[in-house]
Amino acid sequence: MxxxxxxxxxxxxxxxxxxxxxxxxxxxxxxxxxxxxxxxxxxxxxxxxxxxxxxxxxxxxxxxxxxxxxxxxxxxxxxxxxxxxxxxxxxxxxxxxxxxxxxxxxxxxxxxxxxxxxxxxxxxxESDCIVSTTKFFLEFTKDESCGKCLPCREGTYRMLEILERITSGHGEMEDLDKLERLGNAIVKSSLCGLGMSAPNPVLSALKYFREEFEIHIKEKRCPTQRCTQLVTFTIIPEKCTGCTLCARRCPVSCIRGFNKKPHEIMQEYCIKCGECYNVCKFDAIEKI
Ligand code: SF4
Ligand code: SF4
Ligand code: SF4
Structure with missing residues (x-):
């Protein structure tokens, strides 16, 4: 050498x-x-x-x-x-x-x-979502995996899939056990330090913040409202001045209403981007 x-x-x-x-x-x-x-x-x-x-x-x-x-x-x-x-x-x-x-x-x-x-x-x-935070870190390690060994290459990918299901409202309670089993298997069987440690954020979050995962799954709700797929934007008619700004900024044109009249979001088309919420100057849009 x-x-x-x-x-x-x-x-x-x-x-x-x-x-x-x-x-x-x-x-x-x-x-x-x-x-x-x-x-x-x-x-x-x-x-x-x-x-x-x-x-x-x-x-x-x-x-x-x-x-x-x-x-x-x-x-x-x-x-x-x-x-x-x-x-x-x-x-x-x-x-x-x-x-x-x-x-x-x-x-x-x-x-x-x-x-x-x-x-x-x-x-x-307190405003950070622990589930989406772990997803963020796992996205990074999944991309860093060199692909040489299967536990790390496929395992991190599967863990990320599960976290994506949970943060988009499609998680099931058994997903938590799957995450734990898969994470521990990746730790034990990966070839190098990257795979051996990649599941750490998820495993520790499951240990200390399991309740937050459960709320995402059982109530289809993100307590911190960071998981946009689990958030609903609605217009409060009493506060809406009908300024039309949100309708003009909505990327999928799913806000309807006449000038100076309360507007309404067509929920079935909303992609939950949050643009309307960010631009409304009258606090007329609620995020729940
Ligand atoms: S554990 Fe190491 S060797 Fe195995 S795929 Fe991940 S980065 Fe590559
Ligand atoms: S931006 Fe706010 S006030 Fe203006 S139309 Fe939209 S919801 Fe109403
Ligand atoms: S969240 Fe985005 S897509 Fe949904 S109504 Fe508001 S601007 Fe339109």
């Missing part, structure tokens, strides 16, 4: 290399004093999502999620309630609010169904 220019080559990420000069200068004992028993030193996180201060933050291993999000990140935008933190990039898990005091290190994150991964840390607030 040969590396760069035919020489032995040590490949590591920049974060790891950045620690090397300090360890050489001050010694391993000094470095080991920072962090937890099994995770030494500091860790850089890419703090993003619904937090006031986003960006790269470097903290000693063992710092809690609460300290990172509230003390460094400044808390959530508009003072909203924290719903979950997704750590580790697209293959990480969704950590619920009641676990944010756990000291962050490799072992602790793994023990609650997530991982350190790329150091991504995405903060979700």
């Amino acid at each position: 040969k590396g760069l220019w035919g020489h032995p080559t040590c490949i590591n990420n920049v974060e790891t290399w950045a620690n090397v000069p300090a360890i050489m200068l001050y010694g391993a004992d000094w470095f080991s004093r920072i962090g937890t028993s099994n995770s030494k030193g500091t860790k850089v996180f890419a703090l993003a999502g619904k937090v006031k201060n986003t960006g790269l933050v470097e903290v000693p291993m063992g710092t809690s999620l609460r300290e990172i999000i509230y003390d460094i990140g400044g808390g959530l935008i508009d003072g909203k309630q924290l719903k979950a933190v997704q750590t580790g990039g697209p293959s990480g898990g969704c950590i619920p609010f009641d676990k944010i005091d756990i000291p962050v290190d490799y072992d602790n994150l793994r023990s609650i169904g997530s991982m350190m991964g790329s150091g991504g840390m995405i903060v979700l607030d």
Whole structure:
């Protein structure tokens, strides 16, 4: 085996290399004093999502999620309630609010169904839908699958199909067991780390937010109204001034009404794009 220019080559990420000069200068004992028993030193996180201060933050291993999000990140935008933190990039898990005091290190994150991964840390607030969030991450890992082994190549695709059914109002309760069985099988039988971790967002969300999946399936409703296929747009006649703006902006022309008269949405043709809701200046469109 040969590396760069035919020489032995040590490949590591920049974060790891950045620690090397300090360890050489001050010694391993000094470095080991920072962090937890099994995770030494500091860790850089890419703090993003619904937090006031986003960006790269470097903290000693063992710092809690609460300290990172509230003390460094400044808390959530508009003072909203924290719903979950997704750590580790697209293959990480969704950590619920009641676990944010756990000291962050490799072992602790793994023990609650997530991982350190790329150091991504995405903060979700009460307005984020956990089902569509997991779908978003799975779409990414499905596209990243190289296709060499069947569990990852086909399994992520099938999991995504199930999530699409659930978010479009066609899910069934047995889909939740299928997601769990399939996800665990992919973790156990994939050839590399991508497949072994791809189901993490879904499995952790099912563990901590199962009720939200059930509402999507049983009530055909998205509590956060993020799953547009499960949302109905209706015009409140008492508030509608008949300005015609929504009818002019509807991409499928399914809003009818005369000038200065209350308008009406023809539900059978509505593609739930939300354009009418966004443009109405009179709060006359309801999203339920
Ligand atoms: S698990 Fe790894 S090897 Fe298998 S398809 Fe996915 S990316 Fe390729
Ligand atoms: S934009 Fe609002 S006020 Fe104007 S017609 Fe549509 S629903 Fe009525
Ligand atoms: S949601 Fe979109 S398609 Fe449906 S009525 Fe409004 S603008 Fe038209």
